Amino acid sequence: MNAPDRFDTFLLGDGEKKVTEVADTRIPSASTFTFNKEDHTLGNLLRSQLLKSPHVKYSGYRIPHPLVSSFELRIQTDSTLTPRAALQQACRELVSDLSTLSREFTKEWELRKMVGDGAKGDDKDGKGKVPGR
Amino acid sequence: MDYGAMDIDQVGPRVIIRESFPNRADFVLEHVDLAFANSLRRTMLAEVPTMAIDLVEVDENTSVLADEFIAHRLGLIPLNSKQIEDVLYTRDCDCDQYCENCSITLTMHAKCTGDEIMKVYARDLVVAEPRPNEWVGNPVITDEAGLGPVICKLRKGQAVRMKCIAKKGIAKEHAKWAPTSAIGFEYDPNNKLRHLDYWYEVDPIKEWPVDDRNASWESEGGPQQDDETFDYNAVPSRFFFDLESIGNLEPDAVVQQGIKVMQQKLAAVLQELAGDENRNGNAGGDGFGVQEPDGMQGGDYGVDQGYTTPYVNPGATSQWGGGATPYGATPYGQSGWNQ
Numbered sequence: 241m242n243a244p245d246r247f248d249t250f251l252l253g254d255g256e257k258k259v260t261e262v263a264d265t266r267i268p269s270a271s272t273f274t275f276n277k278e279d280h281t282l283g284n285l286l287r288s289q290l291l292k293s294p295h296v297k298y299s300g301y302r303i304p305h306p307l308v309s310s311f312e313l314r315i316q317t318d319s320t321l322t323p324r325a326a327l328q329q330a331c332r333e334l335v336s337d338l339s340t341l342s343r344e345f346t347k348e349w350e351l352r353k354m355v356g357d358g359a360k361g362d363d364k365d366g367k368g369k370v371p372g373r
Numbered sequence: 374m375d376y377g378a379m380d381i382d383q384v385g386p387r388v389i390i391r392e393s394f395p396n397r398a399d400f401v402l403e404h405v406d407l408a409f410a411n412s413l414r415r416t417m418l419a420e421v422p423t424m425a426i427d428l429v430e431v432d433e434n435t436s437v438l439a440d441e442f443i444a445h446r447l448g449l450i451p452l453n454s455k456q457i458e459d460v461l462y463t464r465d466c467d468c469d470q471y472c473e474n475c476s477i478t479l480t481m482h483a484k485c486t487g488d489e490i491m492k493v494y495a496r497d498l499v500v501a502e503p504r505p506n507e508w509v510g511n512p513v514i515t516d517e518a519g520l521g522p523v524i525c526k527l528r529k530g531q532a533v534r535m536k537c538i539a540k541k542g543i544a545k546e547h548a549k550w551a552p553t554s555a556i557g558f559e560y561d562p563n564n565k566l567r568h569l570d571y572w573y574e575v576d577p578i579k580e581w582p583v584d585d586r587n588a589s590w591e592s593e594g595g596p597q598q599d600d601e602t603f604d605y606n607a608v609p610s611r612f613f614f615d616l617e618s619i620g621n622l623e624p625d626a627v628v629q630q631g632i633k634v635m636q637q638k639l640a641a642v643l644q645e646l647a648g649d650e651n652r653n654g655n656a657g658g659d660g661f662g663v664q665e666p667d668g669m670q671g672g673d674y675g676v677d678q679g680y681t682t683p684y685v686n687p688g689a690t691s692q693w694g695g696g697a698t699p700y701g702a703t704p705y706g707q708s709g710w711n712q
């Protein structure tokens with residue numbers, strides 16, 4: 241009846257921005273980023289990647305309301321780089337890791353196809369076992 | 374920037390494929406953290422685009438099933454979604470309602486004339502041409518008889534005539550767009566990290582059987598010994614995936630598409646952050662903020678082997694390829710990325 245449309249969980253509304261930054265007024269090098277139409281998939285991923293940087297002092301995310309598809313990511317850095325720069329760096333690192341993963345998966349899959357081709361066709365329902373390592 | 378501390382991560386993600394079948398991929402993902410592995414799992418489950426019937430125009434239905442009952446069944450029929458990049462989302466298309474760039478029309482026309490009960494199968498759906506590529510929209514048929522799932526049954530004199538419009542979508546909107554029926558996901562089968570606190574009657578070891586196949590992959594060996602000290606700094610780094618495809622995409626394509634969707638998400642964030650800078654600062658007006666992630670797919674980038682990563686420059690097949698520095702020259706925020 242008054243249920244929101246399902247696509248409201250992933251499509252930005254008119255004029256809505258993907259990310260907005262609000263700098264903390266009391267703590268230097270600290271910002272809260274609000275991500276619209278995103279969920280744990282991106283929130284936790286960024287949180288975790290940011291924590292790997294030696295310049296990031298704090299990184300945490302929360303979903304303020306379960307029915308509103310947005311999350312807040314709070315970042316505090318040492319003064320060597322801004323929270324925004326840290327976030328950009330984290331994103332780039334993840335994009336790069338994902339590219340590596342894509343290449344690795346393609347390589348391994350092709351290899352697997354060459355080695356275990358016999359097993360591929362025989363087993364229609366995919367339940368058969370192929371010896372592992 | 375200082376990447377010195379990243380030395381450990383230089384290896385990047387690693388994959389070992391344990392089993393591969395036409396509809397299943399069983400693989401181990403290593404050298405990534407839990408958040409990364411879980412995001413990949415979540416993306417593959419809910420955000421990989423596929424085709425599914427979304428609109429049904431009923432011309433005739435004298436079967437015993439209600440129109441919406443059949444429409445629902447039609448929606449759940451897996452349709453081939455190979456190279457779905459060729460298909461536009463209807464919302465991004467220029468057309469009024471739907472067209473051959475953003476939809477595929479399948480017609481079902483069946484009438485029972487004999488005395489026997491007649492079954493209408495997915496193979497009876499007729500796919501209209503032209504369509505974005507030669508595969509998309511074909512009902513997925515895997516049974517030996519080549520029939521596909523049953524849609525409805527007809528008695529003598531009964532008939533169905535329906536026009537079905539298949540559209541591109543994701544499972545976050547409706548489960549009919551899901552590319553997988555399930556993704557098995559496990560880490561730390563021996564529970565050495567103690568992320569689990571097992572409930573038990575008498576003996577948790579007996580009552581919670583360990584997945585031997587996964588457990589045997591752990592180099593650290595068997596279950597926690599009593600004299601073993603607990604490493605409270607340990608984090609999971611090996612993840613066991615068992616992905617079962619519905620048939621609309623091959624299992625490896627689901628993984629690759631999942632990766633791509635994640636990259637598109639991150640690219641959208643980077644664009645927004647870079648776009649802000651342009652507005653505030655040097656006002657480059659290089660169209661950074663204007664581009665939408667969806668606009669990045671499609672023919673502009675040429676078709677490289679299988680999957681084109683969504684953000685690369687035209688012509689440059691792999692920005693990240695080879696090289697000792699995986700974090701090296703990225704196309705973001707550099708003047709070279711204006712196209």
Ligand SMILES: [Zn+2]
Binds near residue numbers: 467474
């Ligand atoms: Zn259209």
